[in-house]
Amino acid sequence: MSLKIFVCVKQVPDTKNITGQAMKEDGTVNRAALPAIFNPEDLNALEMALELRDEHGGKVIVCTMGPPAAADVLRHALYMGADETILVSDRAFAGADTLATSYTLACAVQKYGECDIVICGHQAIDGDTAQVGPQLAEKLDVPQITFVEGVLDVSEGRVRAKALIEGGYEVVESPTPVLMTVVGSANVPRPAGARRLMTYKKAVTRSELQAQHGGADYEDANQVAAEEDRLRERGLWIHEWHVEDIGADRERVGMPGSPTKVKKIESVVLSGQEFHDVPATQEGINELVHELISEHILS
Numbered sequence: 001m002s003l004k005i006f007v008c009v010k011q012v013p014d015t016k017n018i019t020g021q022a023m024k025e026d027g028t029v030n031r032a033a034l035p036a037i038f039n040p041e042d043l044n045a046l047e048m049a050l051e052l053r054d055e056h057g058g059k060v061i062v063c064t065m066g067p068p069a070a071a072d073v074l075r076h077a078l079y080m081g082a083d084e085t086i087l088v089s090d091r092a093f094a095g096a097d098t099l100a101t102s103y104t105l106a107c108a109v110q111k112y113g114e115c116d117i118v119i120c121g122h123q124a125i126d127g128d129t130a131q132v133g134p135q136l137a138e139k140l141d142v143p144q145i146t147f148v149e150g151v152l153d154v155s156e157g158r159v160r161a162k163a164l165i166e167g168g169y170e171v172v173e174s175p176t177p178v179l180m181t182v183v184g185s186a187n188v189p190r191p192a193g194a195r196r197l198m199t200y201k202k203a204v205t206r207s208e209l210q211a212q213h214g215g216a217d218y219e220d221a222n223q224v225a226a227e228e229d230r231l232r233e234r235g236l237w238i239h240e241w242h243v244e245d246i247g248a249d250r251e252r253v254g255m256p257g258s259p260t261k262v263k264k265i266e267s268v269v270l271s272g273q274e275f276h277d278v279p280a281t282q283e284g285i286n287e288l289v290h291e292l293i294s295e296h297i298l299s
Helices: 040-056 067-081 098-112 133-140 196-201 205-211 218-233 284-294
Strands: 005-010 012-013 036-037 056-066 086-087 117-121 144-155 158-165 168-175 177-181 237-239
Touching: 005 040, 005 067, 005 098, 005 133, 005 218, 012 067, 036 040, 036 067, 040 056, 040 067, 040 117, 040 144, 040 177, 056 067, 056 098, 056 196, 067 086, 067 205, 086 098, 098 133, 117 133, 133 144, 133 177, 144 168, 158 177
Parallel strands: 005 056, 005 117, 056 086, 086 237, 117 177, 144 177
Antiparallel strands: 012 036, 144 158, 158 168
16 A cells, blocks of 8 residues: 655744744734744654655655745755655745635645645644644545544555544544644654755755856756756755645735734743742641642642
8 A cells, every 4th residue: 555645844933932023013923033943743743644654655745835944844854754845935825824824735735636644733833723734624625633643554545543632532533535633742753864864955946946046047047947857856856836836816825815813922921929938847838738728729
């Protein structure tokens, strides 16, 4: 059996040290204010796809929607073992909420062609909505399994997965094609392979290749086209699709297609107002318990 697995990943701002400058006045993320990283649970999604490919054979296609710099996460995916990568990038996609993002990704999946499994991380750390995966499944009109911690079995036309629920887990079986969202406890993502890193650090998009040549006249265009052919043959080509390439409606992408608007973001720092030390003695413990009871914290 051979699987075709489409993985959606995202380059996100590192939110560990987020500040009030993380948002622009129009309510969109100021990505220049924070370093960009590979969304953590998307790494788990990619690892699950690679494990399925390694066990059953097939192909892992990794796609991201974002600015040109988002090609970095696609190179990272190649370092880990991805077979093919796609950058969906256009100024028209800027400011997209989950509705517009899922529509754009659905257009990209449909352009690529039929896949057995579509895998996403459970949620992104910049929005924490966990909406894109389920919305993408709806737009693709395929069943979905969310909170997946492991795939128990893949047979011809069927997938059986372990999905987390409150207080435990359940085993869910679905026909393929199916979309799954993967949680962070599913696995430990593999490190980048040294040999693959040395090879695929040269992988580029068309925009990057044109920028390297620094010109768009006829002679340069021929040179770029020839080098593109060589890169494709060596597997060093990152597909770059714009809004027309995926056949998307401009009124449904980016800010025009995004009904959700962020009004304000604040940096909240919690600090202790008062405290007192509790001596590590029986008397100190008794005093603490008495105080907790009197404050109705314990009963």
